[in-house]
Amino acid sequence: MELHKSTHVVLLSSPGLGHLIPTIELGKRFVHHHNFQVTVLAVTSQTSKTETEILNSSLCHIIDIPSPDLTGLVNENNGVMTRLSVMMSEAVPAIKSILSKITPRPSALIVDIFGTEAIPIARELNILSYVYVASHAWVLALIVYAPVLDEKIEGEYVDQKEALKIPGCNPVRPEDVVDSMLDRNDRKYKEFLKIGNRIPQSDGLLVNTWEELQRKVLEALREGGLLSKALNMKIPVYAVGPIERESELETSSSNESLVKWLDEQRSESVVYVSFGSGGTLSYEQMRELALGLEMSEQRFVWVVRAPIEESVDAAFFTTGRSESEEVEMSKYLPEGFISRTRKVGLLVPEWAQQVTILKHRSIGGFLSHCGWGSTLESVTNGVPLIAWPLYAEQRMNATLLAEELGLALRTAVLPTKKVVRREEIEHMVREIIQGDENGKSNGIRERVKETQRSAVKALSEGGSSYVALSQVAKIIEG
Template identity: 40%
Template sequence: MESKKTCIAMIPSPGLSHLIPLVEFAKQLLQQHNHFHITFLIPTLGPLIPSMQTILNTLPPNMDFIVLPQVNIEDIPQTHQPSTQMKLIVKHSVPFLQEAVKSLISKTHLVALVFSMFSTDAHDVAKQFNLLSYLFFASGAFVFSFFLTLPKLDEAASSSEFFESYYETVNVPGIAIPFHVKELPNPVLVERSSYTYKSILDMCRKLSLFDGVIINTFADLEPDVIRALQERQKPCVYPVGPIIRNESNSEANKSVSLRWLEKQPPSSVVFVSFGSGGTLSHEQLNELAFGLEMSGHKFLWVVRAPSKHSSSAYFSVQKDDPLEYLPNGFLERTKENGLVVTSWAPQVEILGHGSTGGFLSHCGWSSTLESVANGVPMIVWPLFAEQRMNAKLLTDVLKVAVRPKVDDESGIVKREEVANAIKGIMEGDESSEIRKRIKVLSDGAATELSENGSSRKALSTLALKWN
């Protein structure tokens, strides 16, 4: 009788930006420990978007996936906080998850469940079936350190809002600089009596229940935070990063973007992208366009139709043509200097291309790691979630990025600021210093994943727990 395969089940939070890092982690695990079989159990609110379906349909042979039945949309309040939506989708998927896990146990030697951050409501499923439980944390160690600290901060807070003053500061263990409250993740900056805040607090209280936490970071990037987390002992942390994609998809190299980049001088192009879900207001879209034009530098811009909500493209496909919202004559005036593409471009290949010299980014953690690993300086433009914290790490701690100022009256980044930020990373002494610092981090990222690197060792230690 054939022995059952040792299986790990992974439960991503809903959304493309949560699925990709977990898939890449699974690939990295199997490259070094190919006796495991990985099954993804996918909670859903509706049909999978095409890009998610493509990723799942092209998994290697020792991975597969099960799309759980869709939850009832009426159970998910219409909120513009993606974290709340994700958490509720997973919570209502627990009965489906229980059935899927039971089925896997009957067919495989299932040893552990790996959850994404907003899948913590399903933690009891691991306990129910006597399985090891691990959290895959796709953001930085310093953000995880903050979430571990949140319950204590909540106990100390006295007002109905998180702090009486929006401008008070919070110290995160392992980070020398304090964070202003206004820089914390969106779900924290709401009434403490709200469902959003309570659900995040509940999630943070569950973090110590896991057998271990896998963090997408590496020692050279966050040495002090990793040390502080390891000194806590519980939960046990495994820094295994940087976990980034090697390629966007099989069609990437045929894209218009890469063909255009091939014709540009080395390190001459600023890549502009706000990730898989970020959007700007119409006014801000126009100011960004004029700023790119004013800078005089070459640019490759992934543009989306504007929205009042910065995360509006996160769960839905936009139908408007973004080019209709650009300033009159912009495309004609900049056709020699820039390329505008709609909705998507092969980011991994673009950041790794020799013609790319800067990255204007929303500071999602995956984008941050991809930029660091490729040694590309950044202009930080955070929109939602933990992106403001990531931006501060990049500008004030690592000093590998610049940040354009937001106008106090309008809340808009004006075109002059956009142009100045581009010049800051593309020309002059400041640019040279930033490039030197990010080159050191890029070299460190490569070292950590080499045979004797600490990230590789952390992954091997983790695999031993699952054997």
Template identity: 30%
Template sequence: MGSRKPQIAMFPSWGMGHFLPFVEFAKRMSIHHGFAVLIITPPAVKADIRSLASSVPDIRFVDLSAPHLDSLPMTDLPTKFAAMEEYKGPLKDVLGSLKDEISAFVIDFFCAALIESSAALHNPTYVLSTDSASNLCLKFFYDTLDSQTTESLKDMDGPIYPIGPLIRSPDAVHGKSECLNWLDRQPDSSVMYVSFGSMNWFLSPDQTRELALGLEASGHRFLWLLKGDNDVSALLPPGFEMRTRDRGIVWTSWAPQIPILSHPATAGFVSHCGWNSTLESVTNGVPIVPWPVRAEQKTNAFFLVNEIGLGIEPEWGPNWWVGKDEVEKAVKELMEGEKGRKVSMRAAELKESARKALAAGGSSMDILAVVTAQWKKKAS
């Protein structure tokens, strides 16, 4: 390859919870380790990713088309994942056209069907796990490790490289949203941020009204991200926005989550516990009221509350129902109670741990350097 930069190829799956860590990983590989990165994407997701990586010239894109999958709506993710094998042939053609220029091929967990295409060309393949290490253990290793060893996972040799947190960098957020101007006018540590993720997982209308009434009854300030195809006011109790207008805002368009979580006015986060949102909360030192909706979110919520002490869980009724009284109690406890003080202190500790991991000489940066050294050796 002479003096050309070493190159890696990546294939993320659909959804911002997968795109964001992949793009951040690509940026680290380019900026800190001198790699050129090729991100292979279905046409339907190309525009979403391009804008996230526009500041790094050594990241480029190539389309990979599978007409049957490309035509499916983003809401039909199970079918898209199940039919991932339709990309195997087109992917092999793309990777084959690069000859021996790829040092590694990095895929999402849901793209495991594509390993065969890369292996046929003798490219080493790695899976970038976009959820927590605890969920990764549950998926792959728990039974084996439990039966064969008493060692701590962190002390074992293996193919697992903890390089997180991989979250969107603040400099990737352009412009200032009006909701941030609203936060600027609020006292420090006074606002509860409420959001159920970039996929905007909706609660039922009845549950949404209970959440609204609980926020109102708590008496605390709130910034609630509530998007919808139609007028979201119909989901709220009559008069809710008028009654809470002096201390709360229901935001119905895109909101910059990292600037919100890093804002001095933000004190807590009612979250669906998607792993991206969880890492963004941890990195910014914001404690959580966990409200999982689907996928691995319930595992994340359990871990946050019971293992690392970052959350205050509402009292769940049948089918994960939360009444307005339980919402009010959880919000008040986090914002003004003794448990809230403890989880806020714990959040500050975890924020410092994340900062150290990502700093020069930190654990994440050192481990990533080990991986890239292997890839550069192959490139040379």
């Protein structure tokens, strides 16, 4: 009797934890729910300790593609987005070689948005190609419509007096555009437009959102929708999220002490502060944040990373790189802050097991950079947010969370434009934990809990995202 051969799918991830983690988690869905054989091709930065740990802990088969030599291809002024695009472009020959030889022959290649240059390879090898957008549908809409905006709009987007209109979607405020659109003369903008043009050349799109959260934008993107018509885009769009980490890596002694501390706190009384795997603050902003937390008199867990003045995404390729567990935090925190807050706050150097923290009953709020992965981890655990966007598409995420969905508080002015002062931080932290000045609920916590239930339902058997991924699996199986 011939044994049933499992379907083989290859997923391609670009460098960075915000790309690698959602790719691996999508792969695990195919393994657990559809019994697929999954290979993840991970183009790695090889400068991140945490990245290495995640690669070694995955249930999927991982093929590590070392970061190509970028000497002479990028200069020191090129930002993260440019470097990512060039890395992925230079990795194409290695990707093609692996796809041509790997056994069993893959039935589909699923790439992230920086891996779209590999779509023609899939077509050449007669393999289905999908793009996995680890962010949400509104960001996808902006990416695919950007080539049209490029032709329609004169001058810099950030200088426009009116919001950028996208057919069938909410408009995007000029100050909220993704980093790649901030300077139209920058190389990363040209790379961004290429991505927007390549995405519709795939056989379909998988988006890390769910039907009930973003129905309007998803309908606009799909065949017959206003955006789809404007672009003549006729590929299926599947909402398959929320896809996020379900569990952490192995526990450590530092993690055990953190959990023990959280166990001693009241339910929903602690604010968690973290700027993701790549976010950094200036020295001045760090001091203001510390003093704001102290003035709020609320309990907190803060993942502390050394301040860097030059760039808010300075730690993107190096998360967890610190050789020493003990970061010399006292050098860049206000004098006496550590000793004064010892009983109410916990400082974690560099990197924390975020899912473990957000799942804990004591966490009542998350002051976050609004990376989409962190946002989903917060919302699916019923934790309201304080939006503190830093780079990439995070300003759009903050607007979606605070203004459309009502799941977050946000600063009066973008943190990237002006230092947020301690008084405002104090007020936001108090409000997210205690409610407004009169102790009344602002409705955010209730809406987050409602969204949490909606996410659970979408992923359950028969739910919208469960059905969507099953449809993709069926097509791949042929």
